Amino acid sequence: MNIHLVALFHLEDLKKYGFDPILQPLVNDLKVLETQGIQVPFSDTPLRCISQLFSVIQVTGDNLAIHGLFGTVESFSATYCCPFCLTDKTSLQFVFNEDNPDLILCTKELYTEHCNAVAQNPTLVHSFGVKRTCPLNALQFFHCSDNYAVNIMHDLLEGVVQYELKLLFQYLVRDSICLNILSERIQSFKYGYSERKNRPSAIKVDDGRNDLGLNAIQSWCLLRNTPLIFGDLVDPDKLLACHSTFDSNCQHCVLPNHNRWYDYEKKHQNQLAFHWEKVYFKRFLFGPVMHVLTSDLEGSKVARSLSNTECV
Template sequence: MFICFMCSIETANHQDLIHHYKTSHNLGHNSIYRCAQSNCFRAFQSLRSFRRHIVSHNVSDRNIYSELAPSLNFNTDNMIENYNNLDITDNTQDTCNVNACCSNLQPTSESFSKKNENVRKSTAAFALSLYSNPYLNRKCAMKIIDDVSELVTGVIGTMLSELSPNDDTPNKNIVEAISHSFDGLDTESQVIKYFSDRNIYTPPKKFTINENVTVNTGNSTVMLRPMSETGAIVPLRAVLKQIFELPNFLKCSTSIPDVQSISNFTQGNMWKQKLVGKMDENSLYIPYFLYFDDFECNNPLGSHAGVHSIAATYYTFPTLSADHASLLENIFVAMLHKSSSKSHGNASIYYELIKELKSLEQNGIDLEISEGVFKVYFILGMIIGDNLGLNTVLGFAKSFSSNYYCRICKAHKNIMGKQCKQDDGLMRNRHNYNTDVEINNVTMTGISERCVFNDISTFHVVDNFCVDIMHDIFEGVCHYDLTHIIVYFTESITLFTLNNLNNRLQLFDYGSGELNDRCGIIKHEHLMKSKFNMSASEMMLFVHIFPLLVGDLIPEDDEVWQFFITLLEIIDILLCRDIDNSTLLYLEALISEHHESYVKLFHDTLKPKHHFMVHYPHVIKQDSIITCKHTSCIKEKLVYID
């Protein structure tokens, strides 16, 4: 049965109820409707929204209210009887009777205080959602809060206060809650203070990178005034405690894959070495990765491009699954500073960060979660980033035309131009690294300064085996290889023309799903510069659809075509979620074959990004399977976290 909220008449279905509202109460499409089903009492601003809601109810027992009456402190039968006795033609009498029969509905001041607090929390959650929205800057978020506050507390609150009687009724309490719902959120500083007081927002701390003097001109005078170059660091300890005390986050961050293939950092030799001597069975050790990159916060194409460039330091957790680790919500900001401050050296920039990282490693954090209290130590697993960013932060040569630009080995650039396999005798190690630091000659060693992160006991730069597939492969090797391949097929043996390729590319059916990385046309100048106008994701797509575009025009035994197939096999292996040892050996052979064919077929020297590929199997081997006693202890500890 469906019940009218005005006169409590029961109808057989919701259509009859709507007809009753129209004929008996003269309610229209824009009238206010209230739901009287199952103690719902929700209000709707239009018939359309009310109709959509009412069909979800299926009330067959009118005594459902009687069952709830004891907990609601009012007599349902008396209320319905009062409603039945109303004179619906007299609006004044109707209002009086409604207020009279609702007099027993008045909750206690304690319940209203709790509801007011719920309104307050909902308002704060609304403000928090705006400030955490990556598509809104703080100015826009504050503007929305101001506008909504004016609408709710100003317009709606005023209207309700005028309609409410003067005595202390539930309506007065509702008006009070609405009118003060945005108190304390009037300005941005109040919003930040509100969340800071509740440990929802952790404010960054400013630190000084360098002190210098600047020239200040004004009033026809020239003055020198001191100026400080500063950065901002987010307190990692406070943030990590909040993150890992979230439900199931600790469990997800300490789960170790039980597979016989390489799929996670915790399966590697690097992590095994970092845990040597750390055998406290009552503690957990969690690795994290640091990542560095620059971004332009203003117009990157304007005349002042780069002036306001910001260098950011992020951290993430490799023990999370690949699907979760790649989400922006699981990549956290550790520090920000102006890119121009890099000229003052890494020691002054990262001093505060390194101090906090050492504290996290030595002192750890006590986490209080539903499963108990855990002592967790955070260990720097790797420092990752693009090639230039890593070489800059880790203290290696910043130019890739220098004699020794590789951060993994000490091969000379003349050797690297033709090197197809890794030379284990030229690998960097702690002994030759210390010798090179003492020499202090970047031309002879490739080291510009000692790595400041070596101050962290579990980290050394020569053990930081990190490669960047996006820049090395999809923004590097693929461009070099495919420009040679397309020139060969379109100009050397002319199996098809560039126009044929572009026509097939434009007409290619990508499928019915949404795809934003559709490949653009290829111009002749792209081939001459060995650089396509494609992003990394577009290049990854183009490499995989290239056989579908022109494969029918090329003989299978063509040696350049076989070279492309080798490249495609390498890419498919590198994109695997896990790799076993036999596949690693095959990958090493494929890379060697690829490099030899590149030099032989195109009479070209290998580029720096080609050279980094020869280290890929070695880098992956550092993530080989470990059978460490400490790892077993962690697995046993996690049994009761489940």
């Protein structure tokens, strides 16, 4: 994936002025690219030029930044925190399928309606999680309600994966081994040369949080090796079979090819995470979500060399 820096701004400026004035120069340039294009010479005939038109089709980033850019609530414990639907926080614990008759998906019309409601009522902080309009919606071919670049790094590797692993480890501590032995097994396991830099650090099982305190690559390493580390302690027909299914689904999330995912999921349709089925098959027409993984962006040399600065 090629990463080209087009804009920088300080976080303090964002807090003071908001996204609109900061991104306005970029939006203006993108509008020119959408309507006029640029002159690009052919490599074999340098004197010949054609006009190429460009636009934005999807925006990727970490969840907090995307919520801020799109004008939605930046608290993931808010009543309406889902970027894809209007399901409230309580109902999220019971709605697991987009075919649910009570589910209302986000659309351009609903987004505009919520933005207008906030604009007309100054006392209203947000309407169904929408606080303001997104500056990128001024573009001809982009609207934030059609953005389905889900974030594997934060949603899975730093989210659901660690939550599920923590439940598994808590079960092992209650049923089979003590916490010290569990930690020793994870630390002493021979992960191999290719995983020597990815081995998990000390995990946090009894701290009352939903994660293990690992970064994304450590979480990915631990998920794949958990059956080898603890396989002798658990009935493979029960708990580890469930873990294997979860691991397989995560493995298929990072496939670079749609067809391989589809061939697998035709046999496991009920195991897909909420919203992700339509993200893959009915909406995300721009390739597998592996290609919009934010770890490459966050780990780039430019991003690492800048502090208190946002890159676009």
